Amino acid sequence: MPQAQIIDGKIYSERVRAEVAQEVARLRRDHEIQPGLAVIVVGDDPASQVYVKSKGEQSLAAGMHSVTHRLPADAHIDELLLLIAGLNEDARIHGILLQLPLPGHLDQRAALGAISPDKDVDGLHVVNAGRLANGEPALTPCTPLGCMIMLRETLGDLTGKSAVVVGRSVLVGRPVAQLLLQADCTVTIAHSRTKNLAEVCRQADILVAAVGRPRMIQGDWIKPGAAVIDVGINRVPFDNPEKAAAGKTKLVGDVAFKEAREVAGWITPVPGGVGLMTVACLLQNTVTAAKRQNGID
Numbered sequence: 001m002p003q004a005q006i007i008d009g010k011i012y013s014e015r016v017r018a019e020v021a022q023e024v025a026r027l028r029r030d031h032e033i034q035p036g037l038a039v040i041v042v043g044d045d046p047a048s049q050v051y052v053k054s055k056g057e058q059s060l061a062a063g064m065h066s067v068t069h070r071l072p073a074d075a076h077i078d079e080l081l082l083l084i085a086g087l088n089e090d091a092r093i094h095g096i097l098l099q100l101p102l103p104g105h106l107d108q109r110a111a112l113g114a115i116s117p118d119k120d121v122d123g124l125h126v127v128n129a130g131r132l133a134n135g136e137p138a139l140t141p142c143t144p145l146g147c148m149i150m151l152r153e154t155l156g157d158l159t160g161k162s163a164v165v166v167g168r169s170v171l172v173g174r175p176v177a178q179l180l181l182q183a184d185c186t187v188t189i190a191h192s193r194t195k196n197l198a199e200v201c202r203q204a205d206i207l208v209a210a211v212g213r214p215r216m217i218q219g220d221w222i223k224p225g226a227a228v229i230d231v232g233i234n235r236v237p238f239d240n241p242e243k244a245a246a247g248k249t250k251l252v253g254d255v256a257f258k259e260a261r262e263v264a265g266w267i268t269p270v271p272g273g274v275g276l277m278t279v280a281c282l283l284q285n286t287v288t289a290a291k292r293q294n295g296i297d
Helices: 009-031 046-061 077-089 108-114 126-133 142-155 173-182 197-201 241-245 257-261 274-293
Strands: 036-042 065-071 095-098 162-166 186-190 206-209 227-230 234-237 249-252
Touching: 009 046, 009 142, 009 274, 036 046, 036 077, 036 274, 046 065, 046 274, 065 077, 077 095, 077 108, 095 274, 126 173, 142 173, 142 206, 142 227, 142 274, 162 173, 162 197, 173 186, 173 206, 186 197
Parallel strands: 036 065, 036 095, 162 186, 162 206, 206 227
Antiparallel strands: 234 249
16 A cells, blocks of 8 residues: 655645735735734743744735734733733734733633634634534634645545544644534544544544644554544654754654554645644634625625
8 A cells, every 4th residue: 555645734835825815915905904913922932932923924924914912921911901902902903813822820711712703813712612613604723724724625525524533622623523524524522531542543534633642643543545634743852862862852743654654545744734734824814804804705
């Protein structure tokens, strides 16, 4: 059996960003609307700073209005809520993204809940979760949206396929299961405590791994020819003893990639897969929010 085809996140993310740029240009030309994204970052977490910079650069490259608000790590919750309230009222801002995680003293649920659901481009507000569960138009979390774009582009019609989602987080597992249901798949949500997890995974035509454990999904857990979407991003020591001894690390997914590629039909790599789609889908969500707020199809 030939090796699985790679689902290349670089190709799909570039396509999404190009489509976003075209739509931004149309909105600016025909409606004099420039989609605006505001990113809020609290503290100086190095990883968050990298992500925020990337989001700002890509939104500007697409022709969007982009602002970043930085608060100190010891900011009071009232300061954060006041900033969010101002952005909710700002007509130039169509999408608000709160960079997570927040410092431990801040109430993350309260902060996310303060964002207007119509500007919640991360799709984490309970109103958007409810809309998604009811099959209504909703701003959808970016990573699940990216997973679905990749699956549809790779497999075409998903109707009737058996899908297993390993992971039940509100950020990925639950919303991607809802999106798969809307695509007429038969969906099973599994997790680290599922009995006979390997056997459950072997039933999947589509396997989405979002459990947050490095290389947990083994090659013999995968149905031959299945499409495997690996959402996991885990930093582990190098296999090479010298590099590991030097403290060097690398990124791996939730799937044992080399083994899985020998069995699956299609597979996303880590890095270079789903992760690249997340920021692209954030831009897409911002454009969607701008259109809905202005009654534009």
